[in-house]
Amino acid sequence: MATGRQIDTDMLSDEIFDVLCSMCTNDGRNTEGKKYCVHCHDYFCVRCVKVHSKVPLCAGHKVLDKSQVKSGTSKAMPRAPAERCDRHSHKHIDMYCQNHDNVGCSTCMAVDHRLCKDTFYIPEFIQNNTYQVESRDLQTKLKEIAKTLEKQVDKFKLDKQRLLKRKAEILADIRKFRQEINDQLDKLEKSSIDEIESRVKCLEDRIEDSLKQLLATKSRIRSANDKLTSTNTNHSEVFVNVKMGEHAVNVANKYIKHAKIKSTIENIEFQPDRTILTQLEQKKTLGTLSEQSTKTADNLFLLTQLEQKKTLGTLSEQHTKTADNLFQIKGNQSYYVKVKSDNNSCDIMSACCMEDGTIILADFSNNKLKRLHSYNYTVTDYCDLPDWPYQVCMINNTQVAVTVPSKKKVHFISLERNMKTTNKINTDFDCFRLAYANNNLYISDSSSTVYMYTLSGRKIRKFSKDQSGHKLFDI
Template identity: 25%
Template sequence: MEVAGRKLDNASAEFVLHCQPCLEDGREISANGFCKICKEFMCDPCIAAHKRFAISRNHVFLTKDKMPSFYMNKDKADFLPTEPCHEHTSEMIKFYCPTHDDLGCSDCVVLHHRNCKVEYLSETAKQYKESEEYETLNENIVHMETVISALNNKVKDSEAFVSENTKEEIQKLRTFRAQINLVLDTRENMLLKSMKENEIKQKEILSKLRDGIKGLKQTLAETTTDMQTTEKQLHQHFIHAKMARIRDNFKILVIQIVQSNPDSFSRSTSRITSETAIDLSTVEWTKDAELDVSCTEDPNDSWITSSALVEPGKCLLADNLNTCVTLVDINVNKVLSRSELIGYPWQVCAIPSGHAAVALPDENKRKFAKHI
């Protein structure tokens, strides 16, 4: 049923549809949409207000180009067309063609379904609710709702898993960092303790050396005085000179031994003074990492009979059974080079300027030097 006006002919201006809620307040505002649920035309402010309320938030709206072109009687709205034709937007869908399974307006029937037996939409819609197609559609909708719900639950579970996994990885990282810090702290404390103990030992040895030097100075002064006082007494002068020579030679020997072995300060607790020699029985020997000195060219097991330190970190070894000498880097446990000999080596020693001497007992005890 049309109210509040009528549709004019094509030569006249088009009938203006006004917002129905505003008309009730006495305001004439052009409608820009149509609510399919409330069957009312509305302006933009009324549409926005309509969507704010929970009860009407999900209502379906038709835009201005798709909304009906006339007012409707709400009591008969269920029997009137409410959807605009997709081809003729100014007309409403009123007919259904079973032959082409198509919906259309009056113009569509005239243009495309003139020879078809079309049905009026209101009568077809009443029968559709009892059809198998409608029942299948509802079953599909229920099935899709179940599938969507299951997918939604999987997404939630995945989100929870991702969050929990992230927390676990962060905790593992923090635990690992705490373990590293603990190891580093423990190692630092051990090194600090070892360095402090070594410092104390070094200072004790240096203190003893200082006392020894003081004793040497005193002895030297006494010798000088004796030599001066006995200068005119030739036999006394001769005796003191000889005694001073023997005593000083011994002391110089001890000092040279100390100077040529500075690393012995940290490896032993020997009493090194001007009056005592080095006692190896008091040296503390410790087992270091084992060296692998074998080579692929060796026909026999290695039998090392002698070694010599040619430079810091590099050691020259005499291998008797394999008739060769090998140069080993003791820091990285690696054989740097191997040299075949003409006999079975027994002794090896380093010589300045990058040479080494090797003793070959089986070759008439001949020795030769070879560049390292």
Template identity: 25%
Template sequence: MAEEISGTTNEYPMCPICIETIKVPRTLTCLHTFCQHCLSSYIETSDYKLGDEPCFNCPVCQRPTYPPADESNDPKDWASLFPQNTALLVLLGADKAKVDCLCDPCTPEKRSIIAMGLCVECREYLCEGCINSHKRVRAVKSHRVLSMHDISKNPDAITHLNVSSNCTIHTDKQIEYFCKDHKTVCCVKCSIIDHRSCSELVDLKTNAKSALEEDPRDVIEILTRIEGYLMSYMQRNKSNINRLETQTNEIVSSIKNVRAQINELFDTIENEVKQKGRHLYEEEFLKLNDMNQKCQSQLTAVQGSRQLLDAILRLGNETQVFLTARQIKMQLTNYWEQIVKKYKAIETKEITLTLHESLKTLMSLAADQLATFQTKINVDTLCLDGIFRTPTLDSVIETKCPNRGSTPWYIGSMWLPNGSILLSDYMNDKCCLYSPEQTHLADLTVKDPGNMCFVGDNKVAVSLKKEKKIQFLTCTATITPTRSFTTRYYCGGIAALSEDKLVISGYNDSGNQNYYWSILNTQGKEEYYHEINQKGGRYTFLGVNESKTRLYMSCYYINTVYCFGLDGQVHFVYTNEKLKGPMGIGVDRDNYVYVAGCALNNIHQLLPDGNLIQIITTGIPNKPCTLTFNKSSNIFLLTNEGDMSHKCHMYVLK
């Protein structure tokens, strides 16, 4: 069992309906608790059922809920008929500003009177009048009544209360027994009527602990995991909303750009049409005007000849008439030839604009044909297995100490595809290879080896921290060094994004000492560099998710885990008072993140969005260092800092 769990995010319990601190808490038979006012409003607006068995569905679990008997059978009163959550009221009573408790006996009578005290035996909140009546009635005058002032000063008063609920069948009786045969609780009447022949009936007043089927801390742990899952689910939905908003804004922006481009296109067309139309007009105008001018000259000559002959006929002698008529008659042939040649037909000219078919089609289409919206649905199933998974120790392998060497300290480890295990021994400058059966195969001396990652085809990349190098090894039954390249800064963490792309991390040891990570190809060319405004130290570890889109970086000296996108965007920053000296970091097939907390001997299991699922302490060795997953079987390997006996171990958990 994980022995450490995360705390709740809210100091006071919240009503699932109004999402605020619960006021006048009423608990349904399914044990879900709500504000009385919220529950009443919900019932009135829900599809409740009236009749012989009036009921409504619980707002949370949707189970049919039958209100306690009431003569009026009015849904408006149902909420007030359910029992108040006494334990919760006492907790809330620690802050008077947070809650006002109503008098229980007065509430059914439609009187909302603030309670002044709590009867321990009756488990009812009482106003001043009801407290006085309690003191006078012989049957209850011996009951203990705690004032609200005493409760607010001493929240631990809850330990003195009988917090069991009333029987759902005999509402005037308290639950006193648990029937193990039927796995149910019951009152004394139920025990006589329905459970008389049952083999084991546990008296909750004297032996409630034996009725528990699981440790309540286990239940709290599971609730914490579910809480983390729901928070992750809500965060995914929030991310969806933000992404949809961004996409919608981008669509609006893109259509504005399209409109601007179309306007620019039509402006160009209009200008070209104006220019070409004017040019054609002017060209044809000059031609037709020239023809008119020539025709006008011919017309003037003809009119002159006619006027001359007309004048000679009126004023001249016969000889003048003869000579003038003869001369003009000779001109007639020229005039006629000109008419026949130039003026026998008139060309009617037109300037037209023909639109391209594509432009006609564009103008004829409706808006919904030109631009269509559609919703693409990608189903992202959130795996539940990882949430309810508590790793257990499968095997422990003792590793050999090199002859006359120091106690091994493995700060790099990995599973090879064939099941072999490769370790980097920082203390003895060695890389050590173990078979799938976990027997020692080979060693290779490598100066100052650090983290490592698989890059394909039996090849492994190892960071040489102080050397500022990345060394490539070929691992079969032996370890063979191949090529290497240098890095510009001190490097520690290393992970593979593909067969030809790596990401490394460390700190800027020639400048401001800040942490950094960078993406390089396997030839050593840096493609992206990201620096964190946080002074760094020697130990950083890297992990990547299955899709190689998120980078997880643990920083030992500042007790922090970062999650980045490959563009440098920070997705989350994880810190926890129980996380000291984070080292190895691994991601399983379901994208759940595991971080080895070296200083406090634990592992932090996180959801993909950084919410804590659990802190694992059981089965974890002293000072866990590296953590790496075998993705084919989803088991993982831990190494730890060696002890004074010069022994160091590998731990396989699944």
């Protein structure tokens, strides 16, 4: 992006020279451009053309005398954009793919758009096409998105404060209950504290991850808005900034909708194990003294009961206390599931496990379904989707289904050889959660209604309440 004092080169050319040296003009000096670079589409004076030729990237450019250039050439070709590519920092964003309505450098086009038919050099595209760049409406959208993101950030910060406050309250309850029993229960107290610390740390990390994504998206929105605000008369520059701003808006809208869907914190409660206190109240002493200094059966029974307890109580996330946990985590490990074509950090919305151990992941932020190897959990294949996926479920050994809420569609993905979409079901609602049973699909909307579909896409029925008249669930 050009900086410094701007000069009306059209006015100067009428009064002083036919054409001006572009490098001198950027420095605020008026020098006649006697040389013309075919690749840069710029005029240079005798001194500046030597500097131009010494730049490694410009060493092979073709330079002509001004007399060899057709009349009007200086105004016929717009200047190339100065914006650098995020992926290939040594390249400028000077290419446009009309098929995907996306801009990038020449390397991006060679890698990601090599099969696209309509890719253009941006100055030539602007020269040959009538394109009106409107940035005012986009600036308004960027400002609105920034405000929405700010509200989401404040909400997550408030959730974190509430979570930490609840953590302190639960720790206080644990210590208070500990004092009601006996000073000899230090081990149970420590176990209870460790459990709440672990649970809160897990929830706190989840909020921190969401905050990082929102803050990063907010930064991109602010950057895009600043670039549009400071854009000069270089239409190529404005074109690039508009496209990058539109991309930033699309990404931000995804995260905003994602943040509204995902639950921020769990409602955790501490339920003390009152049986410990009851057993202690029933005991008159911890044991009996005998002349042989041996423990009585009653004392051994009390110690056995305490040793069988792991904590002072149980932690509940739904205000209910369960006798035992059905599942217990024995360990965890992180795996890298990002592929080269991913433009964002992976955000796994859902997953399903096939009968052979293969795992299918729904990557929300990169609009992909990814297949993981059943042994080393590396990505062996993936399938692009038109927008962010939400719920994936298994249909059979060679096929899965996934919901795409923004498109109101369910995609059927074949797992034979390369992953690809084989069929789609169109719905008239934002389809989120998905399940398959008895040859039928059960699809939920954004409220509490479940729709039953056949695999061919015929709607059979819908229901939103159980037999007692209560809602089935809330998303």
